Amino acid sequence: xxxxxxxxxxxxxxxxxxIDAAHPHLKVDHVNRVIYRAEPxxxxxxxxxxxxxxxxxxxxxxxVGFGMLDAACAGxxxxxxxxxxxxxxxxxxxxxxxxxxxxKNYTGDVMNFEMAAEMAEAETGVKVASVVVxxxxxxxxxxxxxxxxxxxxxxxxxxxxxxxxxxxxxLAAVTALAHRVNDSGRSMGMALTSxxxxxxxxxxxxxxxxxxxxxxxxxxxxxxxxxxxxDAASIAKQLVDPILSDMDFTGSAAIVMLNxxxxxxxxxxxxxxxxxAKLLEAAGITVARNLVGDYITxxxxxxCSVTILxxxxxxxxxxxxxxxxxxxxxxx
Amino acid sequence: xxxxxxxxxxxxxxxxxxIDAAHPHLKVDHVNRVIYRAEPxxxxxxxxxxxxxxxxxxxxxxxVGFGMLDAACAGxxxxxxxxxxxxxxxxxxxxxxxxxxxxKNYTGDVMNFEMAAEMAEAETGVKVASVVVxxxxxxxxxxxxxxxxxxxxxxxxxxxxxxxxxxxxxLAAVTALAHRVNDSGRSMGMALTSxxxxxxxxxxxxxxxxxxxxxxxxxxxxxxxxxxxxDAASIAKQLVDPILSDMDFTGSAAIVMLNxxxxxxxxxxxxxxxxxAKLLEAAGITVARNLVGDYITxxxxxxCSVTILxxxxxxxxxxxxxxxxxxxxxxx
Numbered sequence: 001x002x003x004x005x006x007x008x009x010x011x012x013x014x015x016x017x018x019i020d021a022a023h024p025h026l027k028v029d030h031v032n033r034v035i036y037r038a039e040p041x042x043x044x045x046x047x048x049x050x051x052x053x054x055x056x057x058x059x060x061x062x063x064v065g066f067g068m069l070d071a072a073c074a075g076x077x078x079x080x081x082x083x084x085x086x087x088x089x090x091x092x093x094x095x096x097x098x099x100x101x102x103x104k105n106y107t108g109d110v111m112n113f114e115m116a117a118e119m120a121e122a123e124t125g126v127k128v129a130s131v132v133v134x135x136x137x138x139x140x141x142x143x144x145x146x147x148x149x150x151x152x153x154x155x156x157x158x159x160x161x162x163x164x165x166x167x168x169x170x171l172a173a174v175t176a177l178a179h180r181v182n183d184s185g186r187s188m189g190m191a192l193t194s195x196x197x198x199x200x201x202x203x204x205x206x207x208x209x210x211x212x213x214x215x216x217x218x219x220x221x222x223x224x225x226x227x228x229x230x231d232a233a234s235i236a237k238q239l240v241d242p243i244l245s246d247m248d249f250t251g252s253a254a255i256v257m258l259n260x261x262x263x264x265x266x267x268x269x270x271x272x273x274x275x276x277a278k279l280l281e282a283a284g285i286t287v288a289r290n291l292v293g294d295y296i297t298x299x300x301x302x303x304c305s306v307t308i309l310x311x312x313x314x315x316x317x318x319x320x321x322x323x324x325x326x327x328x329x330x331x332x
Numbered sequence: 333x334x335x336x337x338x339x340x341x342x343x344x345x346x347x348x349x350x351i352d353a354a355h356p357h358l359k360v361d362h363v364n365r366v367i368y369r370a371e372p373x374x375x376x377x378x379x380x381x382x383x384x385x386x387x388x389x390x391x392x393x394x395x396v397g398f399g400m401l402d403a404a405c406a407g408x409x410x411x412x413x414x415x416x417x418x419x420x421x422x423x424x425x426x427x428x429x430x431x432x433x434x435x436k437n438y439t440g441d442v443m444n445f446e447m448a449a450e451m452a453e454a455e456t457g458v459k460v461a462s463v464v465v466x467x468x469x470x471x472x473x474x475x476x477x478x479x480x481x482x483x484x485x486x487x488x489x490x491x492x493x494x495x496x497x498x499x500x501x502x503l504a505a506v507t508a509l510a511h512r513v514n515d516s517g518r519s520m521g522m523a524l525t526s527x528x529x530x531x532x533x534x535x536x537x538x539x540x541x542x543x544x545x546x547x548x549x550x551x552x553x554x555x556x557x558x559x560x561x562x563d564a565a566s567i568a569k570q571l572v573d574p575i576l577s578d579m580d581f582t583g584s585a586a587i588v589m590l591n592x593x594x595x596x597x598x599x600x601x602x603x604x605x606x607x608x609a610k611l612l613e614a615a616g617i618t619v620a621r622n623l624v625g626d627y628i629t630x631x632x633x634x635x636c637s638v639t640i641l642x643x644x645x646x647x648x649x650x651x652x653x654x655x656x657x658x659x660x661x662x663x664x
Binding site: 002003004005006007011014015016017018019021022054055057058062077192193196209210212229231232234258262263264265266267268269270271272273274275277287290292297299300302303304326329330331332 | 351600607634
C-alpha cells in the first residue's frame with residue numbers, strides 16, 4: 001500500500017487536523033469529529049448537516065461553509081459516523097430554525113441519522129427534517145444499501161439547498177426543495193481500478209489490467225458488470241444511457257457533474273466530459289451549468305461518475321448564488 | 333495502461349474539446365491549441381501568456397481567465413508547445429500594452445518562447461517581456477533543464493502577477509513583480525508512483541512497491557534519491573527542509589501550496605498539509621494563505637509537492653484579488 005499517511009489508525013485524525021490548519025473558515029471539533037463553519041449559524045437560518053464515512057473528500061467537510069453545509073460529521077474511512085456525532089452537530093448548528101439532515105442512502109448512515117434526530121429532538125426540542133439521497137441508477141440494492149445508493153447528486157443537492165437556506169427559506173421549504181432535487185437527478189459511475197482502504201492495506205477488490213467495472217459504488221461495491229477496457233466514448237455512453245433511460249430529461253436544462261473518483265487526473269476527466277457533453281446534446285439536453293473535477297471520491301480509485309440533474313430556473317439561480325467552501329467557491 | 337481516453341493520439345484534442353465544452357469563460361483555438369479568455373484583453377491591460385506540455389492540468393489552461401492568464405498554449409503531453417503556437421497567442425492576446433511570457437524552466441519551453449517573442453516582435457511590434465520560473469530546489473540541472481526546474485511556484489506567480497496586470501500595472505512593473513515572486517519562492521516534490529504517458533503506454537520509470545522518489549520532477553524526471561516508503565511526517569520534512577535550507581524564510585509570512593501530483597486523493601493531501609504546517613510553525617513562518625489540492629500535476633502520478641512563497645503585503649493583497657478561472661476562483 002502506497003499512501004501519504006502516518007499510520008492507518010491516524011488517517012482520520014491527521015486529515016481533520018490538516019483541514020483545520022488549511023481553512024480559517026472552518027472549525028473542527030476533534031473529539032466529536034465534526035467540521036463546522038467558524039461563524040455560528042445565523043439566527044433564523046435553517047442549518048444543513050451531512051456526514052458519512054471519510055475517503056470521499058471533498059465530500060462532506062469540503063462543502064461546509066457559507067452557502068452550503070453548516071456542519072459535517074466525519075466517520076472513519078468508509079464507515080458511518082455515530083449517532084452521537086450527528087446529535088452533537090445537530091445541537092451545535094441549530095439556531096432555532098431547525099436542521100435538515102442530508103443523508104446518503106447507506107444502511108448505516110440512514111439508521112444513525114434517524115437515531116440522532118430522535119435523540120436531538122428529545123433532548124433539546126430541535127426540529128429535524130431529513131432527505132435521503134438515492135441517485136445511483138447502477139443497482140437497486142447493494143452491499144450497504146436497501147434501494148439505490150446515494151452518490152454524486154449529494155454534491156449538487158448540498159449546493160442548491162444550501163443556497164435556499166442561506167436565503168432564509170424555512171425548514172419545510174428547504175426540505176421540500178431537497179426532496180425535489182433528489183427526485184430530479186441521477187448518477188452512474190465506473191472504475192478502472194480498486195481503491196485501498198488504509199486499515200485493510202490491500203485493494204478492496206481485484207480488477208484485472210484489461211478490465212473495468214461499470215456501475216461501481218463509491219466504496220468499491222460491485223456495479224452492474226465487468227468488461228474489457230473501452231474508449232472514453234463507449235464508457236460515457238455506458239454511464240449516460242442508463243441515466244437517460246431511468247428518467248425523462250428530454251428538452252430540459254441540466255446541471256451536470258463529471259466527477260473523478262480520486263485517482264484520475266483532470267486531463268482524463270475533460271476527455272470524459274467532452275464525450276458526455278456530446279451525448280447530452282444529441283439527447284436534446286441543454287447543459288446549464290457543469291462541474292468537472294473531484295467532488296465525491298473513493299480514496300485512490302481511478303474512474304469517474306456522471307450526475308445529471310434536471311434543473312428548473314429556481315435550481316439554476318440557487319446554483320449561481322455565492323458559496324464559500326473548500327470544495328466549491330464563487331461569488332465571495 | 334488504464335486511462336479514460338479514446339486513443340493516445342487524440343488525448344490533447346479531446347481534452348481541449350472538453351475544456352471548451354465545460355467553460356463558457358474560455359475560448360479554444362483548436363487549430364493552434366491555444367486557450368484564451370472568451371473576452372478579448374481589455375485595452376491597456378498587459379497580457380499574460382503561459383504554456384507548456386499537457387498532462388499538468390489544471391496548469392495552464394485552467395488558469396486562463398479574469399485575474400490570471402490571458403492565454404495558454406498547450407503542447408502535446410510533456411512536450412513543449414511550438415513557437416508558432418506561442419506567437420499566435422502573443423499576437424491575439426496583446427491589446428497594445430505588451431505581453432509577459434511566463435515560462436517554466438525547461439530547455440524546450442525556454443527556447444520556443446524566446447523564438448516566439450522574437451517572431452511576434454518582428455512581425456507586429458508587440459512588446460514582449462518574459463520570466464523564467466525555476467523554483468525546484470531538488471536538483472540543479474536535470475533531464476530537460478539547464479538550472480533548476482520550474483514547478484509549483486508557477487501557479488502562485490500566475491495568480492499574483494495576473495492580479496497586478498488586472499489592476500493596470502504596466503509591462504515593466506508586471507515583469508519586475510514576476511521576477512520578484514520567482515526570487516521569493518521554492519518548491520520540492522516527491523512521488524509514490526510513476527506516471528504513464530499515453531503515447532508510451534507504460535510507466536515512465538519503475539519504482540518498487542516499497543520505495544519512493546524524493547525530489548521528483550513533474551515529468552517523472554529523477555529526483556535526489558530513492559528510499560523506503562516513510563510516513564507523512566518524514567516525507568514532509570524531506571520536502572520542507574531543503575526549501576528552508578535554500579532560502580531564509582525566518583519570521584516571514586508565506587503563501588504555501590500543498591499540491592497533489594494527479595493520482596493522490598485529497599484525504600492524503602490534507603494529512604501532508606498538516607505535517608507541513610507543523611514544520612512551518614516550528615520554523616517561525618506564518619502561513620498567510622494556502623492551497624491544498626491538485627494544481628500542477630504529472631498525469632496519474634501519486635505524490636505531492638510543497639511550494640513556499642515568502643510573501644510581502646503586496647503579494648498577499650494581489651493573492652486575495654478576485655480570480656475567475658477553472659482552477660482558482662474567488663471574489664467573482
